[in-house]
Amino acid sequence: MLRLFVLCSLALAASLLGACDQGEPEGESSLDACSNGRDDDDDDLVDCSDPACRAYVFCLSNDAGADAGPVDAAPLPDGAVCVRPIDVVLTVDVSSSMGAPLAALRDASATLIERLQQLDPSARVSLVVFVDDALAIDECAPLDATALHDQLELWRVRSEDNRSPVSDTYNTDCPENSLDALMLATRGCPWRAGAARLVVHVTDDTFAERPTVLSGPFGGGIVVQSTYAEVGEAMEDAGVRMIALTRTGAGQSCGAGRSPDVGQGFQTPYRDALTLPELTGGVALLLPDFVAGNVDVVSAIVDRAQLACEP
Incomplete structure (x- = not known):
C-alpha cells in the first residue's frame, strides 16, 4: 500500500500522469x-x-x-533543423527480381543517412526485409551508414536464392507479402514518441490479403496475416507516412506469369480505397526511374521527412 502511494505521489509530482485515478x-x-x-x-x-x-x-x-x-x-541537438526526431524504416522486397534495386539502395544508403542527420542528428534508419514473410533486422534497431550498406548488400546477394527471410520458403509466385511487412514496420518497430515517422516501401510486384497462401502449391506456403484496410488504419493510427518506391502497370515475369497491375495500392487505388501514400500523406515514386538514375529518391525522402518534422 505504501509503495502504491509513493508511486502515485511521484507520478503526480512529475505531472506525467493526470492523476493516479x-x-x-x-x-x-x-x-x-x-x-x-x-x-x-x-x-x-x-x-x-x-x-x-x-x-x-x-x-x-x-x-x-x-x-x-x-x-x-x-x-x-546542435545543428538540428527539425523540432522533432526523425524515424525511418525501409521495408524492402528481397525476392530474386530485386537485385538491381537493392544495389541502387545500397549505393544511396550513406547519403540518405547523412542528409537525414543534417535535419536531425539523432535520425534513425531501420530495415525490414520481406518476400513471402518479413524480418525486422536486429529487431528494427537503428543502423548506421556502414551497417545499412552492408545489410542491403547482404540481402542483394541472398535475393538470388529467391527465399523468404524467416522461413526460407522458396518463392514460387508473383505477389510478395508487402502488407505483413508494412504491419511489422508500423506496429513492431519502436517508434520514438513525437517522432516524424516514415516508411519507405520498396517492391517491384503486387501483394495479397489475408487469408491468401503465398507460394503454396509447391510447398507449405505462408498465410498472409493482414488486409489492406488494416494496414492503412494501423499506419494512420501510428502517424506513419509512406513513401512508395514501386512499379506500375503489368509486372515483370516472375516465373509464374505476370501480375496484371503491380501499382495497386501504391501508385493507383486499390479497389475503392486510396493508395497508402495518399492515405498517410506520403508520396509515390517509380522504382524503374530510381534504378535508372532518373529520380532523386534520397531528396524525396529527405523532403518528406523535413515536412513531417517541422511544426
Missing part, C-alpha cells in the same frame, strides 16, 4: 498525446498547438532550456 482522462499532457494528431482534451488545440505540449522538445522551434515544463525538454 485511472478513470480520469489523461488530457493532452503526455508524449503520446502530444504527437497523435488528435485533440485529446477537447479544447480545439491539437498536439503542439496546445500550450500543455510545450514541455516537449518536438513542440519547440528553438532550445527549450532546463525545466521548461513538467518534464525537462532539454535543448535541441
Whole structure:
C-alpha cells in the first residue's frame, strides 16, 4: 500500500500522469498525446498547438532550456533543423527480381543517412526485409551508414536464392507479402514518441490479403496475416507516412506469369480505397526511374521527412 502511494505521489509530482485515478482522462499532457494528431482534451488545440505540449522538445522551434515544463525538454541537438526526431524504416522486397534495386539502395544508403542527420542528428534508419514473410533486422534497431550498406548488400546477394527471410520458403509466385511487412514496420518497430515517422516501401510486384497462401502449391506456403484496410488504419493510427518506391502497370515475369497491375495500392487505388501514400500523406515514386538514375529518391525522402518534422 505504501509503495502504491509513493508511486502515485511521484507520478503526480512529475505531472506525467493526470492523476493516479485511472478513470480520469489523461488530457493532452503526455508524449503520446502530444504527437497523435488528435485533440485529446477537447479544447480545439491539437498536439503542439496546445500550450500543455510545450514541455516537449518536438513542440519547440528553438532550445527549450532546463525545466521548461513538467518534464525537462532539454535543448535541441546542435545543428538540428527539425523540432522533432526523425524515424525511418525501409521495408524492402528481397525476392530474386530485386537485385538491381537493392544495389541502387545500397549505393544511396550513406547519403540518405547523412542528409537525414543534417535535419536531425539523432535520425534513425531501420530495415525490414520481406518476400513471402518479413524480418525486422536486429529487431528494427537503428543502423548506421556502414551497417545499412552492408545489410542491403547482404540481402542483394541472398535475393538470388529467391527465399523468404524467416522461413526460407522458396518463392514460387508473383505477389510478395508487402502488407505483413508494412504491419511489422508500423506496429513492431519502436517508434520514438513525437517522432516524424516514415516508411519507405520498396517492391517491384503486387501483394495479397489475408487469408491468401503465398507460394503454396509447391510447398507449405505462408498465410498472409493482414488486409489492406488494416494496414492503412494501423499506419494512420501510428502517424506513419509512406513513401512508395514501386512499379506500375503489368509486372515483370516472375516465373509464374505476370501480375496484371503491380501499382495497386501504391501508385493507383486499390479497389475503392486510396493508395497508402495518399492515405498517410506520403508520396509515390517509380522504382524503374530510381534504378535508372532518373529520380532523386534520397531528396524525396529527405523532403518528406523535413515536412513531417517541422511544426
